[in-house]
Structures are given as structure tokens and as C-alpha cells.
Amino acid sequence: MKKIAFALLFVTTAAVAQSTPRSAPSPAPAAMASPAATPAPAASPRAPHNVTQLFQVVILHGTMSGAEATENVPKNVDRAIADVRDFLPFKRYRFIDSGLLRLATGSSGQLTLDGVSNTQYRVNFGVNPRTQSHVHISNFTVQPLTGNVGEQSVGKAVIQTSFEINGGETVVVGSSRLGGGSDALIVLLTALPGR
Amino acid sequence: MKNDRLSALLREHDPAAGRELAGDDVLRIRTAVLSSTRERRVSYAVRLSFATLALVLFAGAWAAMRTREAAPAPQPQKRQIHYTTPGGTRIIWSLDPEFQL
Numbered sequence: 038m039k040k041i042a043f044a045l046l047f048v049t050t051a052a053v054a055q056s057t058p059r060s061a062p063s064p065a066p067a068a069m070a071s072p073a074a075t076p077a078p079a080a081s082p083r084a085p086h087n088v089t090q091l092f093q094v095v096i097l098h099g100t101m102s103g104a105e106a107t108e109n110v111p112k113n114v115d116r117a118i119a120d121v122r123d124f125l126p127f128k129r130y131r132f133i134d135s136g137l138l139r140l141a142t143g144s145s146g147q148l149t150l151d152g153v154s155n156t157q158y159r160v161n162f163g164v165n166p167r168t169q170s171h172v173h174i175s176n177f178t179v180q181p182l183t184g185n186v187g188e189q190s191v192g193k194a195v196i197q198t199s200f201e202i203n204g205g206e207t208v209v210v211g212s213s214r215l216g217g218g219s220d221a222l223i224v225l226l227t228a229l230p231g232r
Numbered sequence: 233m234k235n236d237r238l239s240a241l242l243r244e245h246d247p248a249a250g251r252e253l254a255g256d257d258v259l260r261i262r263t264a265v266l267s268s269t270r271e272r273r274v275s276y277a278v279r280l281s282f283a284t285l286a287l288v289l290f291a292g293a294w295a296a297m298r299t300r301e302a303a304p305a306p307q308p309q310k311r312q313i314h315y316t317t318p319g320g321t322r323i324i325w326s327l328d329p330e331f332q333l
């Protein structure tokens with residue numbers, strides 16, 4: 038509880054410090070072929086401006102070995118995990134770290150969270166306004182941090198995508214090895230409702 | 233016993249017994265034997281040619297296969313799948329050939 042409160046304070050402060058208003062949304066990378074990856078169009082006249090949205094980012098480690106288990110996963114993402122279980126081949130979902138990030142529409146921010154095997158991950162994304170109920174998450178990127186504290190550099194992105202998200206919704210973004218790896222990095226992004 | 237008697241009878245009544253072949257006949261038989269040998273030699277040459285050709289083709293095919301194996305296989309591309317579970321949870325999954333935790 039203390040950790041989450043601290044993370045909220047730290048992350049919110051960091052997000053405000055790192056948020057960079059953008060005059061135009063950056064185009065999604067060419068590798069993303071999904072419709073969600075297309076460059077975000079300009080906001081509609083009715084889209085809210087200068088509205089902030091609080092996001093929860095949860096990092097899980099999925100493994101195929103061992104008995105089926107969900108360890109220390111926050112309650113508010115229980116349903117998403119239950120849904121994912123039916124589709125993904127992983128048996129064990131282990132909570133690694135979580136953080137909160139408040140972003141104003143039209144800005145971007147980043148979080149640094151713990152990862153698997155003492156690796157840290159930088160989670161970076163932008164928020165573009167759509168309508169009252171949902172926003173466009175652009176360039177959602179998860180990159181490992183390498184090197185010592187203070188001299189860290191970001192590695193190649195393990196996750197890079199763009200998508201829409203509704204208030205209160207949890208989107209599961211994950212990555213695993215092509216051809217059936219036994220481990221997966223799973224990131225749950227929740228747009229916390231009414232915050 | 234019957235074979236011995238038959239041989240003896242044939243020898244007794246052999247029309248060519250005690251005769252020698254005429255010079256023309258000798259030449260004709262010799263020519264026939266030699267030409268037969270020459271034909272056999274040609275046959276051997278053709279067989280050898282086919283065998284060599286087959287060997288060359290086999291070696292070429294083997295070399296081509298080795299070259300194909302040695303060439304780097306095309307790298308599988310990173311793929312991304314978007315889907316929604318019946319429960320409504322949206323999943324965006326990246327399948328990365330270079331993924332490692």
C-alpha cells in the first residue's frame with residue numbers, strides 16, 4: 038500500500054515534469070500494421086482539451102512452467118487476467134511492479150518500473166483526445182534499461198504499439214518469443230475511471 | 233551314357249570333319265567377330281558417358297543444396313496480433329523472434 042502511494046506520488050510528479058505537450062501527435066511506427074497504429078487524426082471539436090487521465094501500469098511475468106497461479110495481481114485487473122488466461126498459454130502470472138501516471142490529453146509521459154531478473158523497464162506513451170469516454174494511446178513503448186543507475190540507456194523496445202482505450206478499461210499488451218517462448222512480458226494499462 | 237553316345241554319333245557323321253575353312257570364310261568370321269567387339273566398345277563408351285553425366289548432375293545438385301543450406305535463412309518478422317476476448321478484454325500481443333526477458 039505504501040509502495041503504491043509512493044509510486045503514485047513519485048510517478049505523478051515525474052509525469053508532470055516529463056510531460057511534453059505536442060502540437061501534433063507523432064505518427065506510429067511503420068512496423069505496426071494495425072488500424073490502431075495509424076497516425077492519430079486531429080481531435081474533433083467536441084473532444085475535451087486540457088483534461089487529465091490517470092493510468093495504472095502493471096507489469097506481469099507470464100510463465101508456462103509450474104502450477105496455474107496468479108500472484109499478487111492488483112484486484113482491479115483480476116477480470117482482465119481471467120479473460121487472458123483463456124487465450125494465452127501461460128500458467129503462472131506473477132506480479133512484478135506497478136505505477137500510476139497522470140497525463141493531460143495531447144501530452145506524453147513515462148514510467149520506470151521493475152522488470153524480470155533485476156531488469157528495469159521504461160514505459161512511455163502519449164495520450165491524444167478522442168471523445169469524452171475514450172482516448173488514443175500513441176506509441177506505447179516498453180524498453181529495457183541497461184547499465185548502472187545514473188548511466189542507464191534504453192534498449193530495443195520489446196513492446197511498441199498504439200491503441201484506443203475507454204475510461205475504466207484495461208488493455209493487455211504483451212510480448213513473447215515467436216514460435217512459442219516459455220516466458221512473456223505482460224503489461225496491463227488501465228485508464229482509471231473518473232480520475 | 234546317352235549323351236556320350238549322342239556325341240559319338242554326331243562326330244561320326246560330322247560333314248565338316250577333316251575339312252578346313254576356306255580363306256574367305258575365315259575372313260568373314262573374323263570381320264564379324266571384330267565388328268561385334270567394336271559395337272560392344274561403343275556401348276561401353278556410351279554407358280561411361282551416361283554414368284559421368286549422372287555423376288556430374290548429382291554433384292551439381294548436391295552443391296546447390298549445400299549452398300542453399302549455407303545461405304542465411306530469411307529472418308522471421310515481428311508480428312503483432314490484436315484481439316478481444318469474449319469477456320471484452322482487448323489484448324495486443326507482439327510475437328518477436330528476438331524477444332528475451
